[in-house]
Amino acid sequence: MLRxxxxxxxxxRVPGTSSLRAYSSAFDCVEVNSTYYSHPNPxxxxxxxxxxxxxxxxxxxxxxxxxxxxxxxxxxxxxxVVRRMERTCxxxxxxxxxxxxxxxxxxxxxxxxxxxxLLSTFGANGTRMAVEFRGGPPSDDALxxxxxxxxxxxxxxxxxxxKYESDILYSRLxxxxxxxxxxxxxxxxxxxALRASAPKFEKSILAFHGVRMYRDGARLKAFLRTGxxxxxxxxxxxxxxxxxxxxxxxFPTSKAELVSLQGWKLFDASPRQRVRAAGPLSRLPExxxxxxxxxxxxxxxxxxxxxxAQSPSC
Numbered sequence: 001m002l003r004x005x006x007x008x009x010x011x012x013r014v015p016g017t018s019s020l021r022a023y024s025s026a027f028d029c030v031e032v033n034s035t036y037y038s039h040p041n042p043x044x045x046x047x048x049x050x051x052x053x054x055x056x057x058x059x060x061x062x063x064x065x066x067x068x069x070x071x072x073x074x075x076x077x078x079x080x081v082v083r084r085m086e087r088t089c090x091x092x093x094x095x096x097x098x099x100x101x102x103x104x105x106x107x108x109x110x111x112x113x114x115x116x117x118l119l120s121t122f123g124a125n126g127t128r129m130a131v132e133f134r135g136g137p138p139s140d141d142a143l144x145x146x147x148x149x150x151x152x153x154x155x156x157x158x159x160x161x162x163k164y165e166s167d168i169l170y171s172r173l174x175x176x177x178x179x180x181x182x183x184x185x186x187x188x189x190x191x192x193a194l195r196a197s198a199p200k201f202e203k204s205i206l207a208f209h210g211v212r213m214y215r216d217g218a219r220l221k222a223f224l225r226t227g228x229x230x231x232x233x234x235x236x237x238x239x240x241x242x243x244x245x246x247x248x249x250x251f252p253t254s255k256a257e258l259v260s261l262q263g264w265k266l267f268d269a270s271p272r273q274r275v276r277a278a279g280p281l282s283r284l285p286e287x288x289x290x291x292x293x294x295x296x297x298x299x300x301x302x303x304x305x306x307x308x309a310q311s312p313s314c
Contacts, residue, residue: 001203002203003057004029007209021052025191031209036062036063040088050066059170062098093126095205098170109139112145116216131236138153147164166201168203173209184210193223228272231268235273236270244264244277245296251291254286280299
């Protein structure tokens with residue numbers, strides 16, 4: 001089973017309906033990110049559950065205070081955080097509780113000890129724990145503790161593989177850009193789908209988190225359904241690139257700034273080919289550009305797509 005969703009629904013807006021209701025008609029799962037910053041009222045959580053179809057899948061992000069609670073010598077503090085997260089997970093019938101742990105906040109031995117306490121304390125039936133490490137690799141002892149406790153090693157599978165096999169894959173997808181400034185191209189999405197569909201996983205949950213997360217997720221779902229990727233702009237060629245650059249390019253700007261700030265975006269070189277804007281923008285003459293028209297004018301006689309490499313003649 002492969003589920004595709006994103007990190008939240010707040011910006012998924014359709015006139016005449018709530019964001020969550022509209023979102024749940026397009027995706028089959030969501031990661032609730034607001035629970036990282038505050039503990040929601042149980043009545044609000046119950047409303048979320050009633051808003052979506054019965055088979056809709058929630059995952060919940062653990063409150064950020066879990067890091068300090070694990071470092072505290074007072075077990076009551078950890079118990080309080082866990083009880084609140086258990087309550088939310090139970091109401092939502094959540095598949096996964098995601099926990100973000102910085103590796104620079106504890107020695108390797110403390111990583112395993114904290115995880116052991118957390119796994120033994122958490123008790124929302126049916127909810128698996130997925131642990132993501134930030135700041136460096138986890139210790140071997142921490143991974144072994146997670147494996148013994150049937151926790152999931154959560155990674156961005158566009159960048160790396162989990163350190164051990166699990167029956168469930170939980171991947172928070174940011175891509176290869178800086179922070180969440182990225183958009184997945186067709187080949188990357190196809191590779192993600194192939195990895196997530198491996199027979200070793202009984203269930204795979206993909207949660208997109210980039211600035212294009214709704215479009216990334218929708219394009220992957222379209223590919224899984226039809227075998228083809230939809231266009232990103234509905235137009236092709238230079239017109240498509242122009243529409244992408246028109247979104248938020250600030251002028252005057254230099255070639256280097258265009259490549260740095262706009263190059264990560266995709267445009268439709270043709271109805272069946274997505275290309276990063278960095279390609280044609282890197283071919284621009286050096287200089288300062290004072291308008292979008294000047295950029296497009298300078299691109300008219302330049303190739304939008306890299307020329308295929310020629311095989312050496314014998």
